Amino acid sequence: MIFSRKPPLIVGLDIGTSAIKIAxxxxxxxxxxxxxxxxxxxxxxxxxxEVVHHAEASACIMQAVQEAEEALNMEIGEIELALTxxxxxxxxxxGTATVSSETHEISEEDVEEAVTNARAGVLLADGKVVLHVVRQQFYIDGKDxxxxPVGLLGSRLEADAHCIYGIGTRFQNTLNCLHERRETSVDVNNWVFSGLASSLAILDRHDKELGSIVLDIGAGTTDYVVYAKGMIRQTGVLAIGGDHLTNDLLLGLxxxxxxxxxxxxxxxxxxxLDPTVRGKTVKVKTSDLLADRERTFQLEHIHVVLNARMDEMLRIIRDRVFSQGLNDLVGAGVFLTGGCARLPGLVELTQSIFEMPATLAAPQGFDGQVEQFAEPEMSTVVGLVKYGQIKRGEAHSQRGIGAYVRRFLGMAG
Ligand SMILES: Nc1ncnc2c1ncn2[C@@H]1O[C@H](COP(=O)(O)OP(=O)(O)OP(=O)(O)O)[C@@H](O)[C@H]1O
Ligand SMILES: [Mg+2]
Known part of the structure; x- marks a missing residue:
């Protein structure tokens, strides 16, 4: 197949802690x-x-882009970028807006004003910037x-919006790595919160309506997104992932x-923690520079170390979600994705802590070369492509319909 730089191609770039992925x-x-x-x-x-070494990160991002161009026989000019x-x-x-028209017909401008006023309500500490303003629902003269609301009649319009924000300079550190390329530049079409992207790749409309919690557990972070009644209600990040498990085991053993x-x-x-492993041991080669050695470890000891970290992480997120009263609105349960979601026992642990169903999730519901994308590590990057598709769909659609499509998909604004 011949690839080209034609607008229909959408490229996602996920700069993860363990791997850079392009889709x-x-x-x-x-x-x-x-x-x-x-x-x-x-x-x-x-x-x-997050990028902590500009030169190293830039070099390997550019390597990934160039290799992808060669492997996929295309030129990458524009990307959708994940941030976490x-x-x-x-x-x-x-936020509130007074309907401006004499006929009381609500226009897209009235909607924009109400959403802008909602966004203005976020108290941003110094240096914080808003990444997304996701439209949730509207009220016309108090009716929710x-x-x-475009085309309906009313006097007072209110908008509920979910605002995702973070420190501008920390986002900029990642964006700066894309300016290193000399021959051609890589432009960013949209920057997208990684967790939001992952949720777009794994949840369908039904999951969002029923209520779902998405946890993308990577090497360095766990991103979470909560949907209830089709709307995004809570998002956040814990800087805990597989690297912590590795460190814990390194020290523990x-x-x-x-x-x-x-x-x-x-x-x-x-x-x-399965009581049947008690007393079982595993032999592990621990060759160092001096000699090949074999050590014997209690399997239970390994599981206790790994359990402690994941148990703590899951409880923190559960408490955050439950403290907003969202637990009763989550009917579909917890969707675990990202590389660490592969950890044996994580589904069971999540079920017992959240007291709701949990499943391992990977991108689903797409056409094309789907096999290479059906991995939990690929959720963010596939979600980026989906985000780009939705944004392009909005650009193509008539005025007003874009907002409907966005709402229909539980999408960001
Ligand atoms: N079978 C497995 N069992 C346990 N952990 C696994 C398994 N496979 C991958 N992992 C872990 O998954 C992590 C990588 O996942 P992923 O690619 O989603 O992370 P990332 O996107 O690079 O990181 P982040 O999103 O935190 O920046 C690594 O910590 C890796 O050790
Ligand atoms: Mg990731």
Whole structure:
């Protein structure tokens, strides 16, 4: 297949703590999305989802872009970029507008004004910037539950919006890495909160209506997004991920290498404390520079170390979600994605802590080369392509319909 730089191609770039992922998709004539190819390289200079070493991160992002161009036979000019970090926070706000027309017909401008006023209600500390203003619902003269007020009649319009914000300079550190390329530049079409992107890749409309919690557990961060009644109600990030598990095991078992610790997690790891493993042991080669050695560990000990970290992380997120009273509005349960969602026992642990169903989730509901995308690590990057598709759909659609499409998909503004 010949790739080109034609507008229908949508490219997602996810600069993860452990891997940089690129995905390419195409917006079909019927508005659907076809996934075409992906590329992935190990990342450097990224910690807890943020760039901490400009030169290293820039070099490996550019390597990923160039390799993807060669592998996929295309030129990458524009991307949809994922952003995350422990500084990201969110708030639900309400804004009001007086309907301006003499006929009382609500216009897109009235909607914009109400949403802008909702956004203005976010108290931003110094240096914080708003990443997304997601429209939730509207009220016309106090009547709630209006998804798209354009064209309806009323005097007073109120908008509920979910605002996601973070520290501007921390986002800029990531954006600056895209300016290193000399031959051609990579322009950012949209920057998207990673957790929001992941939720777009794994949830369908039914999941959002029923109420869902998405946890994307990567190497350095856990992004979370809560949907209730089809709307995004809460988002956030904990700077905890697989790297913490590796460190915990490294210290807990006094191992000499991170690679060894990672291998033990993959081969013997579980976060569910199963009494039947009591007394079982595993032999692990711990070769160092001097000699090949073999050590024996209690399986239970490994599981206790891994359980402690994930248990703590899940309880923090549960408490945040439950403190906003959202637990009764989440009918579909918890969707676990990101590489660490593969951890054995995580589904069981999540079910017991949240007291609701939990499932391992990967991108679903797409056409094209779907096999290479059906991995939990790919949720963010596939969601970026989906975000680009929705944004392009809005640009193509008539005035007013865009807002409806966005609302229909539970999408960001
Ligand atoms: N089978 C597995 N069992 C346990 N952990 C796993 C498994 N496979 C991958 N992981 C872990 O998943 C993590 C990588 O996942 P992912 O690619 O989603 O992270 P990332 O996007 O690079 O990081 P982040 O989103 O935090 O910036 C690593 O910590 C890796 O050790
Ligand atoms: Mg990630």
């Amino acid at each position: 390419v998709g195409e917006r079909r004539a019927d508005g659907g999305l076809s996934l075409m190819g992906s590329h992935r390289v190990e990342s450097r200079g990224v910690r807890k989802g 970090g422990g500084h990201i926070d969110s708030a639900n706000q309400r 539950g209006v998804a798209n 006094k191992l000499q290498s991170r690679r060894r610790a990672e291998a033990i997690i993959r081969e013997h790891g579980s976060v569910w």
